[in-house]
Structures are given as structure tokens and as C-alpha cells.
Amino acid sequence: MQHFAAVCALTEEPANAAEEDLKFVAGIVAGGVDPADPHSPPAIDLPDDPVEGYGVFSAAVAGALAAESQLSDTVAGPYHQQLQALTAEYLGDLAPEELETVAAASGFEHPSLVGFSGQAPHPLAVWLDPSIPADAAAKKKIQALAQARHDALCAGQEINGKNLGQWDLPSASLALPEGFESWLATDADLAEAQSDFDAAAAQVAQHGTGAQPEQIASLLHWENRIVTAQNVESGTDYGTATAAARHHVDELLGAVTPAQLSSAVAAAKDQGQITDAQLQTLDTHQVLQLMRASTPAVERQDIADTVAERTALLANSATCAAHVTAALEVGPISLSTAGGLIQELRAIAEVHAAAASWDTFVAAPLNQAVMHAGQAEVLAWADKQKVGDLRKLVTDTGIATSLDAAVATKSKLSSLLHGHLNAVKNAVPVTPAKSAGSSQQGKPRSRFGMQHAQLVAALQQAQAAHSAVPKPMDAAAVAAWDFGSGTPANLGGTHPKTLHTGPDGTTWIAKRESKAQGGAITQTEAAASRLAARAGLPVVPVYATKVDGHPVSVQPLLAGAKPISGSASSWSQADVDEIVRLHVTSWALGNHDAHHDNVLRTGSGGLVPIDQGQSFKNFGSDKLKLGYRPSTTAVYHQVYDAHLAGQLGKGVQVNPAAAHAVIRRLESVPDAEWRATLHTVAHAGASQNLTWVAPMRARAAKTHGIAESAVTNTQVAEAFLDHAVERKQNLRRDFVKFFTGELKIASASALQYLGKT
Structure with a gap:
């Protein structure tokens, strides 16, 4: 409160009403006592019933949020922090049983099925927090977890050591969605x-x-x-x-x-x-x-909202495309018509850019033909215009400020226009031309310049890697392809390899298991490649099939790529950041074989990891420790060793924030999808008694309270899947501990908060 008051004192706007609302919330948290006079009798009469008390509290928070919306950003930030601290304190003081009662009364289904770890904050405290939007992803995940655990109980599984009959769960009725009719049974x-x-x-x-x-x-x-x-x-x-x-x-x-x-x-x-x-x-x-x-109805509504939002975007794109077509049919572009045409094309391009992340079931109508034709016409017209006219155009359309436009050359004006037409958010920077006597024009001379150069290098490297990797094909189509016997390939490694013509007409490599294991290893490598791609890494797609009746993993051959240099001191910041991301993915998949021969440098400079065949080999017994190197020194070990010895390249450092992108992507993968992708891996590996079976058998025995000799292969497989999901869920926590503990990078603690955004 003192900090908030200090902020208000530095502003001219009145904040008395908002401050009073915040004090009222603080009084409720204090049990009805006025924080300014804690020794006086309670100033707020609070009900004893936790559900009624929460009703009073949430209404007070709603009032504070309404007052917050009237504040400027300068004041609203610390105000909201104070409010969230109060809501966390109030809900943190409620016992788990009280949280369950309040959550059930507030519409949460099966509240007793979350919060087993005992760690603060309790998941229900997050779900009940009125300062967090009701549609926040974190709240949805908590309800989804409870629903998934309820469904697992109904399917005969145990949750927290108890079966369905041992849980006191109310029955829930499902309202059928539109298009589905009930039948009497x-x-x-x-x-x-x-x-x-x-x-x-x-x-x-x-x-x-x-x-x-x-x-x-x-x-x-x-x-x-x-x-x-x-x-x-x-x-x-x-x-x-x-x-x-x-x-x-x-x-x-x-x-x-x-x-x-x-x-x-x-x-x-x-x-x-x-x-x-x-x-x-x-x-x-x-x-x-x-x-x-x-x-569930909530999920269906989210999907309906997505459809409505995207349909509106597509409709706007179609309208703009019609306008562009009509404008081009009327006649040549002029200075008076160019501005409107440019904005219509920009709107189409924005929808096109947004749709790139949709990954829709069927292609959406994005009006690419009209967009590309219009862009070509505008750029060709602009190339014939005078510099002064172009400067006025980019200023009038908001592409650049008048100051930037005034010093831009015609080439840079064209670049700005091109970027605007393609919905590029960060347009080409406009800077005055350097004098002929300038030296070292390409070399960054400041920390900002170095960071900018590193960013550009990282973007170029990522583009190079992803563009070099073949796009995935349908697994069923690959499995149906007759690869023939192939020709032997001398490419090293422990597994026999042959070269074949693949279904896309290019050269593919097939890899057999070094010893017959019923296809368990080939299934592992195929699944690991799919999950690594889900993490956002540029990986060559791998498929499990058969050649001459033997289980093999097959993949397109990455032409022109060579193993990364073995010296960490020669690696760039972009290399090191990519290797940190590889480490996160490797740990998620239990793969400790990412040595430098298994990380390829493409002809255009990108890094592509290969050979995921040893994924999960030591699952259940491996450790996220710098000294844990069961078979080889991985490239990330080389980076960390060089970091601790001060031997990375000049200006290159281990950046824990680089891990965030991969962790965030893996956190967003539904647990059900993770389990489904690894289903065959788990059951095939259990039946073949792979290395990881022993620790998973021990885990299953503990879970079910039986002797290890009584554990079935199915129980071993389920223990593997449980462990795989837990590892994915704990990536952020585990890497914060690794970076701060093993590498002594104190700033890495901030990584834990990035997951809250």
C-alpha cells in the first residue's frame, strides 16, 4: 500500500476511489479489520461460511478491478500487483477443504482431484483468484486436469493411489451439443x-x-x-x-x-x-x-469463439480482395489511389500472416493470388515514382514518420513499402546514409549493436535450418511405400543403414535395429522426431516401417549437411542458443546422445539435430546434471563446460531465456497428445524389456502396492507414460534449478516467471 501511495503521489490524476477499493480488499484479507487501525474492532462484518465469504471477497476485488480500469498505465501496474498479492494472501489462507468447497460452489468440477503435491499456490487458489481473468489459460488447464483425472478414474485407473470407488465424486450430467441426438438405452x-x-x-x-x-x-x-x-x-x-x-x-x-x-x-x-x-x-x-x-461445453465454446474470430478475419480479407480486384480493373494506379490500395493489400497480408499459425484442417481461402498480383502492381508502379512522391506516400499511409521518410533513399523507401505490403511488423530501419569515410560499417560497435547482430544471425540460422528440413509426410503413405532392398550406406553408428528411393523421389536412409527388438527402437526414433518437431526444433521427419520384413526407421537424407565443428569456442551466439533449446528437448525425450556428430550444419548455416534412437534409453534413472554423461559428451555439455571455463567465443554466453521458447511449446502440448504419441513406444518397449523397463517396473510396483514380479507389461508402459508426462510438465522448474545450481547463472531464476505470461 505504501508503494502504491507513493506512485499515486507522483501523478496528477485522482486515485482516491481506487485506493479506497484496494483498502477494502485489504480489510477483508485482514479478517474485516481496517489495515490503518488494526487494533480497532472489525470494520467489515464477514460471514463465517467460506462460500459466502468468498462471495464478498470476489465482489470487492471486482470493484477494485473496475477502479483499476480508470487508472493510467503508470499507476495501474503497481495497483494490480498489490491487488494480486492480496488475492493470493486471502486464498492462501484457506484450507484445501475450504478451497474445494468454494470451487465446487463456483462451478469447478471435481475439485478434489487437483492439488496433490501440497505446493503453494494450490491450483484451486489460482482458479478462484478473481484478479485473474476467468478465461485465462492457467484456469482452463486446472479444470482440464481435474476432468482428465476423473475420466481416468472412470476408465479403471488409480489417481493418487485410489480408485473411483474410493473417491467421493458427484455424478455429472453432460448436455449434448447441437447435432447430437440422445437415444434410450x-x-x-x-x-x-x-x-x-x-x-x-x-x-x-x-x-x-x-x-x-x-x-x-x-x-x-x-x-x-x-x-x-x-x-x-x-x-x-x-x-x-x-x-x-x-x-x-x-x-x-x-x-x-x-x-x-x-x-x-x-x-x-x-x-x-x-x-x-x-x-x-x-x-x-x-x-x-x-x-x-x-x-466439454467450455472447450466447445472456446472452439466456437476461434471459428467466429477467424471467420471474421477471412471475411475481411475477402472484402479487401474484392476491392483490390475492382481497383486494378478500373485503370492504372495513381498517387490518389495508391494509398487505399496499399492498405487493402496490407489487410489481406495480415490475415495471411495470421493464418500461417492456424494449421487448419483444410486450407483457408486467403486470397493469395489477388494479394500477390496487387503487390506486384504496386511495387512496379512505385519503382517509377519520384523520391519526393514516395516519401509523401509512405508518410500519408503511416508506413514511416516524416522524419524517417525525409532521409530515406528510394531503395529504402521501396523496402519499407515491400515490408508493409507483406505485413512485416518490424520494417527495414531507416537511417541516414553514412559518409564515404565511415569505417567498419558492418561491425557492431556497441552492446546494442552486438545484440542486434546476434538477433539477426539467430533469425537467419533458424530460417536456414527449417528451410533445409524436408516437410513431414503422412505416416501411412510412407508405411505403404515399397522401399526395396536398397544399397548399403557407410555412415557410421551402431545400426546397419541402407539407402533407398523414397516416396517423394529423393534419397532416403533406412536404419535397422542393431539387435532385433521387435521394432521398439524404430518406433522410439519415429516418435521422438515428431515430439522434437512439436518442440519447434528443425528435425528431419522419421517414420517407422519395414524393409525386407525387418523393422526400420526411414528418413529423407539431408544433403549437403555436415557435423558441427567440435569446438565450442567457435560457435556463435545463435549456435549456443539453439544448443540450449536442443538440451531442453533432449531432456524431455531422455536422449543423452546429442554429440557433435548428431548435430548437422546445413549448407546455409542452420543446425539440425539427428538420430533420436537412444531417446528414453535411461528414462527413470537419468539425471539433469552437468556430470551425467552416460555414453558421450553432448554438444550442450561442451557449451556448459566452455561457459564455466570462460572459453566461449567473444560476446557469446549461455542464455537461459533461450530455453523458454521450447519449454513454452512443450508445456502447451496436451498431456493426452504426449501420451498418445508415445503409446506404441511404451508398450513395444515394455514387451521388449528395454533398458528403461526396470525403473518403470519399480515405479509401477510402488504405485500399485505390489511386488515388482507381479507388475504387468501394461502397468510398466503406463508408468513410462506417466513419467514422460511428468517430465514434460516439470521442464521449467527443472531447468531453473539446472541453470541456477549447475551453471551458477542467478538470472536464470527469471525463467520460472516467463511461464506465467
Whole structure:
């Protein structure tokens, strides 16, 4: 409060009302006592009931938030920090049982299924925090976790050592979404539907990533059949059966592809459950969720909001495209018409740029042809204009300030216009031309200049790496391809390798297991490459298939790439940042084999990691320690050793913030997708008794309270999947500890807060 008052004292705007609202919240937190007079009798009469007390508290916070909206940014920042500190204190003082009661009364489903770790803040304290928006991603994740655990219990699993019967969970009824009709079912009818569902699930599980579209469609049909069943006697749905089916489908289809969903989508369109507009604006997972009657209403609403937002963008793009087409048909561009045309083209380009991250099920209509034709016309016209006219144009359209435009050459004006037309956020900088006597023009002479040069180098390197990596193909198409016997390849390593012509007509490499392990290793490498790509790394896609009847992993050959230099002192800042990101991904996948021969430098300078075959080898017994090097010194070990010895290149350092991008991407991968991608890896590895089976068997025995000799392969596989999800969830915490503890980089503690944005 003192800090807030000090900030207010430095401003001219009145903040008395906002300060009074904040004091009122502080009084509630203090138990009704006026913070300015703590020894007086309570000034606020608070109810004893925690639900009613929370109602008073949340209403007070709402008032403070309304007052905050009237403050300037200068004051609002510290004001909100004070408010959040008060809400955290109030909710932190509630016992877990009270949090569960209040959360249940506030609409949270199954509140007893979160908060097992005992760590502060309790997840329900975050969900109940009225200073955090109700639609915040963190709140959604907490409810989703409780729902997922409930579904797992209904599917026969144990949560926190207890089965469904040992939890006191209320039954929940699901309102069917539009397009799905209920049907009256007896218990016998439901049992028959469950039997058909189990058979469909077994088919999908057996084929893993190679499951056919018809098998996926059958699985979704029988899930929806269970979900829409209404008990003849009670008139309610079969909640437990619905949750169990949802859990199984979540696990099986977490990494489903558009091709695999094709049959289900065709059926859903026929039944009016999905539209072309939705297919053009949603990714594969969102399309899948729309076709399932079991998808929670909150998630369906989020999807509907996404469709509405993106449909509006596409409509605006179409309108602008029509205007551009009409303008170009009228006649030549002139100074009087160029400005409006440029802004229409910019609007189309902005939608085009935004849609690049949508990854929609089918291509959205982005009007590229009109955009490219219009851009070409405008740029060709601009090339013929006088410098003075161009300076006025870029100023009038807001592309550059009058001061910048006044010193820009025609070349730079054209670059600015080109960037604006392509919706480039950071336009080419405009600087006065240097005199002929300037020296060292390309060399940064300040810390800012060095940082800028490093940023440019990092962007160029990332582009070089991603452009060199072949785009993924449908796994089913690769599995169906006849690679033939191939020719032997002398490329080193422990696994026999052969070269083949792949389905795209280029040279591919096939790698057999060094000793027969039923395809478990090939499945591991294929899954690891997919997960590394989810982390944002530029990786060559790997597929599991068979050649001459033997399990192999196949991948396109990366031509013109060579192993990175073995000296960390020669690596640039962009190299080191990429290696830090590789370390995060390698730890997530339990891969400790990223030595310098397994990191390739492309012809254009990018870094591409290869050979993920040893992923998970030491899972369960490995350690995130600088001294843990089970088989080799990885490239990130070289970086960290050089960092501690002061032997990195001049101006190059280990930047823990570089890890954030990968951690954030992996945190955003749904746990169900992570488990689904590793499902075949877990079960194949358990059946082949790979190295990681022993620690996972011990974990499973502890979880189930049985002897290790009694643990089944299925329980071993589930323990592996649980451990894999936990490792993904704890990446941020673990790397903060690693950077601050092992590398003594105190500033790395800030990494833990980046996850809250």
C-alpha cells in the first residue's frame, strides 16, 4: 500500500476511489479489520461460511478491478500487483477443504482431484483468484486436469493411489451439443455399445500411428453412441461410461492426422456436426473435438469463439480482395489511389500472416493470388515514382514518420513499402546514409549493436535450418511405400543403414535395429522426431516401417549437411542458443546422445539435430546434471563446460531465456497428445524389456502396492507414460534449478516467471 501511495503521489490524476477499493480488499484479507487501525474492532462484518465469504471477497476485488480500469498505465501496474498479492494472501489462507468447497460452489468440477503435491499456490487458489481473468489459460488447464483425472478414474485407473470407488465424486450430467441426438438405452444396450467401442479401440491401439481412417471413424462413432445413451429408467446419461470412453479416445487420438480423420469428417458433415467454415479455421485436434459429443461445453465454446474470430478475419480479407480486384480493373494506379490500395493489400497480408499459425484442417481461402498480383502492381508502379512522391506516400499511409521518410533513399523507401505490403511488423530501419569515410560499417560497435547482430544471425540460422528440413509426410503413405532392398550406406553408428528411393523421389536412409527388438527402437526414433518437431526444433521427419520384413526407421537424407565443428569456442551466439533449446528437448525425450556428430550444419548455416534412437534409453534413472554423461559428451555439455571455463567465443554466453521458447511449446502440448504419441513406444518397449523397463517396473510396483514380479507389461508402459508426462510438465522448474545450481547463472531464476505470461 505504501508503494502504491507513493506512485499515486507522483501523478496528477485522482486515485482516491481506487485506493479506497484496494483498502477494502485489504480489510477483508485482514479478517474485516481496517489495515490503518488494526487494533480497532472489525470494520467489515464477514460471514463465517467460506462460500459466502468468498462471495464478498470476489465482489470487492471486482470493484477494485473496475477502479483499476480508470487508472493510467503508470499507476495501474503497481495497483494490480498489490491487488494480486492480496488475492493470493486471502486464498492462501484457506484450507484445501475450504478451497474445494468454494470451487465446487463456483462451478469447478471435481475439485478434489487437483492439488496433490501440497505446493503453494494450490491450483484451486489460482482458479478462484478473481484478479485473474476467468478465461485465462492457467484456469482452463486446472479444470482440464481435474476432468482428465476423473475420466481416468472412470476408465479403471488409480489417481493418487485410489480408485473411483474410493473417491467421493458427484455424478455429472453432460448436455449434448447441437447435432447430437440422445437415444434410450437399457444397461444391456449400453454393454453392447461398450463392447463395440472396445473392439474399435483395440483396432486403433494395435495399428498405432498407422490406424486407418475407417478405424478412427468407427472409434468415434461408438464413443458418441455411448455418450448419447440415456438410461431408460432414470432418463439420465451414463456418466461413468461416458468419461471412460472419453479418456480412452483422448489417449488413442492425441496425435491423429488429418488423413486419419477424413472418413469421420465426411460422416460428421453429412450429419450436420461440422461445417466447411470450421474445417477452414480449426486445426486437426479442434476438428476432432467438435465431432465428439463428449467434448466439454467450455472447450466447445472456446472452439466456437476461434471459428467466429477467424471467420471474421477471412471475411475481411475477402472484402479487401474484392476491392483490390475492382481497383486494378478500373485503370492504372495513381498517387490518389495508391494509398487505399496499399492498405487493402496490407489487410489481406495480415490475415495471411495470421493464418500461417492456424494449421487448419483444410486450407483457408486467403486470397493469395489477388494479394500477390496487387503487390506486384504496386511495387512496379512505385519503382517509377519520384523520391519526393514516395516519401509523401509512405508518410500519408503511416508506413514511416516524416522524419524517417525525409532521409530515406528510394531503395529504402521501396523496402519499407515491400515490408508493409507483406505485413512485416518490424520494417527495414531507416537511417541516414553514412559518409564515404565511415569505417567498419558492418561491425557492431556497441552492446546494442552486438545484440542486434546476434538477433539477426539467430533469425537467419533458424530460417536456414527449417528451410533445409524436408516437410513431414503422412505416416501411412510412407508405411505403404515399397522401399526395396536398397544399397548399403557407410555412415557410421551402431545400426546397419541402407539407402533407398523414397516416396517423394529423393534419397532416403533406412536404419535397422542393431539387435532385433521387435521394432521398439524404430518406433522410439519415429516418435521422438515428431515430439522434437512439436518442440519447434528443425528435425528431419522419421517414420517407422519395414524393409525386407525387418523393422526400420526411414528418413529423407539431408544433403549437403555436415557435423558441427567440435569446438565450442567457435560457435556463435545463435549456435549456443539453439544448443540450449536442443538440451531442453533432449531432456524431455531422455536422449543423452546429442554429440557433435548428431548435430548437422546445413549448407546455409542452420543446425539440425539427428538420430533420436537412444531417446528414453535411461528414462527413470537419468539425471539433469552437468556430470551425467552416460555414453558421450553432448554438444550442450561442451557449451556448459566452455561457459564455466570462460572459453566461449567473444560476446557469446549461455542464455537461459533461450530455453523458454521450447519449454513454452512443450508445456502447451496436451498431456493426452504426449501420451498418445508415445503409446506404441511404451508398450513395444515394455514387451521388449528395454533398458528403461526396470525403473518403470519399480515405479509401477510402488504405485500399485505390489511386488515388482507381479507388475504387468501394461502397468510398466503406463508408468513410462506417466513419467514422460511428468517430465514434460516439470521442464521449467527443472531447468531453473539446472541453470541456477549447475551453471551458477542467478538470472536464470527469471525463467520460472516467463511461464506465467
